[in-house]
Amino acid sequence: MLKILTVIGARPQVIKAAALSRAIRTNFQNSIQEVIVDTGQHYDANLLKNFIDELGVSVPAYNLNVGSDSHAAQTAKIIIGLDTIIEKENPDAVVLFGDTNSTLSGALTASKLDCPVVHIEAGLRSFNRQMPEEINRIACDHLSTLLFAPTLGGLENLENEGFNIKAPIPYSLNNPGVFHCGDLMLDNSIYFAELAEKNSSILNDLELRPNEFVLSTVHRDNNTDNPERLNAIFRSLNQISKSKKITVVLPLHPRTKKAVDASLNTELYDDIKANGLMKIISPISFMDTIVLEKNAQMIITDSGGIQKEAFFFKKPCVVLRNESEWMELIHNGNNILAGADEQEIVAAYEVLINKTDFTYPGFYGDGKAAIFICQKLIEHLSE
Ligand code: UD1
Numbered sequence: 001m002l003k004i005l006t007v008i009g010a011r012p013q014v015i016k017a018a019a020l021s022r023a024i025r026t027n028f029q030n031s032i033q034e035v036i037v038d039t040g041q042h043y044d045a046n047l048l049k050n051f052i053d054e055l056g057v058s059v060p061a062y063n064l065n066v067g068s069d070s071h072a073a074q075t076a077k078i079i080i081g082l083d084t085i086i087e088k089e090n091p092d093a094v095v096l097f098g099d100t101n102s103t104l105s106g107a108l109t110a111s112k113l114d115c116p117v118v119h120i121e122a123g124l125r126s127f128n129r130q131m132p133e134e135i136n137r138i139a140c141d142h143l144s145t146l147l148f149a150p151t152l153g154g155l156e157n158l159e160n161e162g163f164n165i166k167a168p169i170p171y172s173l174n175n176p177g178v179f180h181c182g183d184l185m186l187d188n189s190i191y192f193a194e195l196a197e198k199n200s201s202i203l204n205d206l207e208l209r210p211n212e213f214v215l216s217t218v219h220r221d222n223n224t225d226n227p228e229r230l231n232a233i234f235r236s237l238n239q240i241s242k243s244k245k246i247t248v249v250l251p252l253h254p255r256t257k258k259a260v261d262a263s264l265n266t267e268l269y270d271d272i273k274a275n276g277l278m279k280i281i282s283p284i285s286f287m288d289t290i291v292l293e294k295n296a297q298m299i300i301t302d303s304g305g306i307q308k309e310a311f312f313f314k315k316p317c318v319v320l321r322n323e324s325e326w327m328e329l330i331h332n333g334n335n336i337l338a339g340a341d342e343q344e345i346v347a348a349y350e351v352l353i354n355k356t357d358f359t360y361p362g363f364y365g366d367g368k369a370a371i372f373i374c375q376k377l378i379e380h381l382s383e
Contacts, residue, residue: 002032002382004118005091005110007082008060009039009102011047012305015286016097016120018055019184022191023370025058031378034058035089039078039102040065044254046283054286055188071101071132078105086113092381093118096140097184099133107140111173116381120184120373122147123154124304124325132221145173146380148373150183151363153328171380181372182365185305189312190367193294196287203295206249206279214246214349215296217303219253223320227263229340233320234264234272236345237300241277244349248277248300249292251284298352300345307335314360316352318345328363 008017017036024032038060042048052060064081066074078101086094086109094110095118096103103119110117119140126134141147141158149155155178159165163178171177203210216237223229241248252260260269272278284292290309293299299310302320307329310317317335329335333355336348 001030002093002378003089003091004032004034004093004095004377005086005089006034006036006095007039007102007106008036008057008097009041009048009066009078010098010100011042011051013097013100013102014048014051014055014057015188015305016184018057019187019191019370020095020120020373021057023187023374027371028374028378032374035062035091036060037062037064037082037085039063039081039105040067041074041078041100041102043067044283046285047254051286055192075101075105075108078102079109082106082109083113086110086115091115092383093145093377095120097121099124099137099140101132101136103140104136107143111143116145116173117143118146118148118377118381119144120148121150121154122178123149123156123158124151125154125157126321126323126325128323130222143173145171145176146376147176147178148181148369148376149178150181150365150369151326151328152180155180169380177376177380179372179376181376182367182369183308184369184373185308186312186364187367187370189290189309192287192290193313196290197294200285200287200291202284202288202291206281208247208249208292208295210295211297212247213292213296214240214248214298214300215292216248216250216300217253217306218250218256218301218320220302220321221255223302223340224253224256224259226340230259230263231265231268232340232342233345234260235268236342238268238272238275238278239342239346240300240349241275243346244353246277246297247279249279249281249296251281251289253283298349300349308364310335311360312364314358316355316358318348318352320345328361332359332361332363334358334360
């Protein structure tokens with residue numbers, strides 16, 4: 001029996017862990033044992049705990065309760081907590097998702113304990129090292145024994161950084177194995193799409209009609225913590241809702257809520273509050289998010305995951321960033337990079353609303369990434 005220790009800590013990691021846990025439960029129960037550690041990086045129930053319940057992730061065996069702090073303190077606390085757990089559990093590998101501080105801490109701790117690191121969502125790059133996530137993902141990739149790239153672009157990035165994508169077996173930290181596997185988030189979107197329509201009442205609750213609203217999310221630190229960018233984004237959303245007479249639904253991450261309260265221009269904030277078409281709401285569940293994504297006219301976001309979910313549900317997407325890890329969607333014309341420039345955001349909305357020749361190539365695999373990953377874990381990590 002292969003024993004893996006899976007580390008989660010932030011909302012998107014619960015989503016990815018759900019796909020892996022489900023594959024283990026349904027197909028590999030007799031060959032893989034999973035122990036889950038929640039670092040506690042996200043502690044608000046509607047950012048993490050509710051997602052664990054809703055998505056059917058196995059209950060974490062450990063919670064490090066690290067909470068919010070500086071990057072250094074948060075990372076350090078997770079390292080200290082994980083160190084003891086890895087020693088005690090002695091897993092065959094530590095499985096990490098994505099690019100958060102929980103990912104970085106897991107990679108540092110496991111690799112120093114000579115425990116193989118498995119990085120899921122490897123190879124993604126924004127080529128902007130000012131992003132905390134870029135540092136996390138680069139470090140994690142280079143400390144991993146098995147790397148699973150969701151896209152061909154990810155695979156190419158790893159090759160460009162010196163990884164041998166045809167490395168001979170057996171794999172080790174000095175000779176890592178690299179795989180192109182498709183995207184776990186597609187596994188989930190396929191699995192939950194129908195369930196979500198049955199379980200969510202969000203369209204009724206918010207009095208929304210299909211294709212008659214825009215879904216927007218903002219949480220990247222360089223958008224929330226930079227008042228100029230934050231104000232430009234909110235001005236553009238307000239302007240789109242007024243000029244196009246369309247509802248904009250904006251579930252606010254707690255980080256963004258704090259930033260809005262602290263830095264949004266008072267006049268603009270008052271105008272948004274008086275604008276009945278701007279619906280600013282608390283963070284919502286995964287099912288509600290899927291239902292909003294499926295039914296939106298368009299999506300405007302700085303989230304990595306939502307950029308892709310927009311594509312899964314065939315919705316155009318304005319990306320509130322200057323670069324993306326999912327450039328295939330930009331090059332294919334599904335998504336447009338608009339940064340945090342008011343005019344560019346409005347212009348991108350206009351371009352996408354008038355575009356009729358969208359295509360949806362299979363950039364993210366066939367929805368069976370989790371099964372592929374489990375097979376490779378068994379193949380390459382079992383003694
Ligand atoms: C983190 C990840 C980011 C990911 C995002 C998903 C890092 C560096 N960033 O960003 O890649 O896209 O999660 O949501 O790991 N806060 C709360 N309640 C919480 C958690 C956070 O109020 O449960 C507030 C706190 O003010 C905190 C701030 O949000 O300081 C930032 O939280 P943090 O976990 O550091 O980063 P995120 O912005 O959530």
